[in-house]
Amino acid sequence: MDREYFPDKKTGSKNSIEYYAYNKENVESKYLNKAEVLVEALPYIKEYFNKIVVVKIGGSMMEDDAIMQSVLDDIILMKYVGIRTVLIHGGGKHITEMMKEKNIKAEFIDGLRVTDKQTIEVVKMVLSGVINTKIVSFLNKHGKVAIGVSGNDGNFIRCRKKIYERDGKKLDLGYVGEIIKVDSEFLEDILDNSYIPVIATLGTDAKGNIYNINADSCASKIAVSLKATKMILLTDVDGIIENNGKKAGKVKRLVSRLTATRCQEMIKRGDISSGMIPKVNACIDSLKGRVERTHILNGKSAHSILIEIFTDKGIGTMITL
Numbered sequence: 001m002d003r004e005y006f007p008d009k010k011t012g013s014k015n016s017i018e019y020y021a022y023n024k025e026n027v028e029s030k031y032l033n034k035a036e037v038l039v040e041a042l043p044y045i046k047e048y049f050n051k052i053v054v055v056k057i058g059g060s061m062m063e064d065d066a067i068m069q070s071v072l073d074d075i076i077l078m079k080y081v082g083i084r085t086v087l088i089h090g091g092g093k094h095i096t097e098m099m100k101e102k103n104i105k106a107e108f109i110d111g112l113r114v115t116d117k118q119t120i121e122v123v124k125m126v127l128s129g130v131i132n133t134k135i136v137s138f139l140n141k142h143g144k145v146a147i148g149v150s151g152n153d154g155n156f157i158r159c160r161k162k163i164y165e166r167d168g169k170k171l172d173l174g175y176v177g178e179i180i181k182v183d184s185e186f187l188e189d190i191l192d193n194s195y196i197p198v199i200a201t202l203g204t205d206a207k208g209n210i211y212n213i214n215a216d217s218c219a220s221k222i223a224v225s226l227k228a229t230k231m232i233l234l235t236d237v238d239g240i241i242e243n244n245g246k247k248a249g250k251v252k253r254l255v256s257r258l259t260a261t262r263c264q265e266m267i268k269r270g271d272i273s274s275g276m277i278p279k280v281n282a283c284i285d286s287l288k289g290r291v292e293r294t295h296i297l298n299g300k301s302a303h304s305i306l307i308e309i310f311t312d313k314g315i316g317t318m319i320t321l
Contacts, residue, residue: 040310040311040312041310041311044309044310044311045081045082045310048081048082048083048229048230048309049081049082049083050082050083050084051083051084051228051229051230052083052084052085052086052191052223052226052227052228052229053078053083053084053085053086053228053229053230053231053232053309054085054086054088054219054222054223054226054228054230054231054232054291055075055085055086055087055088055219055231055232055234055305056087056088056089056090056215056216056218056219056231056232056233056234057071057087057088057089057135057234057299058089058090058091058092058215058233058234058235058299059093059234059235059236059299060093060236060300061234061236061299061300062089062091062093062094062131063093063094064300065138067299067300068135068138069138070302070303071234071299071305072135072138072139073142074303074305074306075087075139075196075305076139076142076145077306078305078306078309079145079196083309084191085196086187086191086196086197086199086222086223086226086228087135087146087196087197087198087199088198088199088201088215088218088219088222089127089131089132089135089198089199089200089201089215090127090201090214090215091123091126091127091130091131091200092113094126094130094131095113095119095122095123095126095127098122098125098126099119099122102118102122104118104119104122106119109164109166109171109173110164110166111274111275111278112164112173112176112214113173113176113212114172114173114174114176115173115174115175115176115211115212116174116175117174117175119174119175119212120174120175120210120211120212123175123202123212124150124202124210127150127200127201127202128148128150128200128202131200132148132149132150132198132200133148135148135198136148136198139196139198144195145194145195145196146195146196146197146198147190147195147196147197147198148198148200149190149197149198149199149200150199150200150202151199151200151201151202151203151204151213151218152202152203152204152210154183154186155183155204156182156183156186156187157179157181157182157183157202157203157204157213157218157221158179158180158181158182158183158203158204158205158206159177159178159179159180159203159204159205159211159213160177160178160180160205160206161175161176161177161178161205161211162176162177162178162211164176175209175210175211175212176211176212176213177203177205177211177212177213178213178217179203179213179217179218179221182221182222182225184225184226187222187225187226188226199218199222201213201214201215201218203218214278216233216278216279216281216282217278217282217285219231219233219282219286220282220283220285220286220289220291221285223286223289223291224285224286224289224290224291227290227291228286228291229291229292229293230291230292230293230294230295230309231282231283231286231291231293231294231295232294232295232297232305232308233279233282233283233294233295233296233297234297234298234299234304234305235279235296235297235298235299236298236299236300237276237296237298238254238297238298238301238315238316238317239254239255239256239296239297239298239316239317240254240255240258240263240266240272240276240280240296240317241253241254241255242254242255242271254316254317255317256313256314256317256318257317257318257319257320258317258318258319258320259319259320259321260283260284260287260288260319260320260321263280263283263284263319264284267280276296279296280296280319282294283296283319284319287319287320287321288321292320293318293319293320294318294319294320295308295314295316295317295318295319296316296317296319297315297316297317298315298316301315304316
């Protein structure tokens with residue numbers, strides 16, 4: 001609280017006595033809500049103290065520095081209340097923009113980027129050299145708190161070429177990988193030294209080839225390998241929307257909580273579709289790997305991570321077994 005100094009009547013010295021510029025009514029109205037929020041958060045702070053939470057950021061929130069800084073400030077707060085946080089990022093839109101600048105045509109198959117030799121060089125440049133560096137720089141405004149790493153650093157993410165099939169045919173996606181092993185000790189060493197690892201989603205195969213990896217899938221594999229308590233996927237939408245607005249007369253409703261089985265049913269019905277499917281599947285895979293809870297949140301909503309973790313109601317969609 002700001003304090004106001006009043007001079008001693010006899011000496012005129014401001015050093016004699018210190019008074020609060022105090023108005024009980026104003027103080028209570030200004031600070032009581034903040035105190036109540038802290039009290040509500042206390043059991044959650046205790047629950048997640050020294051636990052691992054994996055957070056994946058992506059989407060258009062990464063194009064707005066103010067939004068990204070707000071999200072990263074929340075990550076810093078998580079660190080300072082004792083949560084061991086691992087941050088994972090993609091960079092699809094940035095990669096596409098860089099490819100346009102270099103006159104390289106972007107090609108996709110069922111939403112998956114075809115990654116030839118030219119494209120993988122752009123992917124490496126953007127993920128490791130641009131986005132990762134920027135995120136680490138934003139975090140380190142608060143001190144030496146973050147270290148940027150790529151999955152090919154120390155080969156801590158081992159992968160193989162992804163075999164993609166459609167209608168019984170194998171389609172070549174180029175340098176797109178699927179993870180076969182994560183060296184969790186590599187990340188635990190970083191966490192044990194009180195740093196936040198910021199991970200670019202690249203991996204290497206047995207021959208040293210570097211592959212691009214889907215960020216949602218990467219977050220899931222890392223969460224499982226670290227035995228994380230939570231995995232949070234930040235995206236551009238509020239979470240899973242029931243009915244998806246497709247049925248006449250039905251109102252769109254955000255689903256606050258649902259099970260993995262229910263998610264699979266919604267995918268079959270078409271209520272979960274398009275880009276939400278890989279996110280939901282990443283959540284289901286994490287839960288099967290014994291991550292306790294998974295969340296899909298809108299990263300552009302102010303303090304969505306803190307509200308989801310530290311309040312009774314939460315804000316996005318939580319998926320459990």
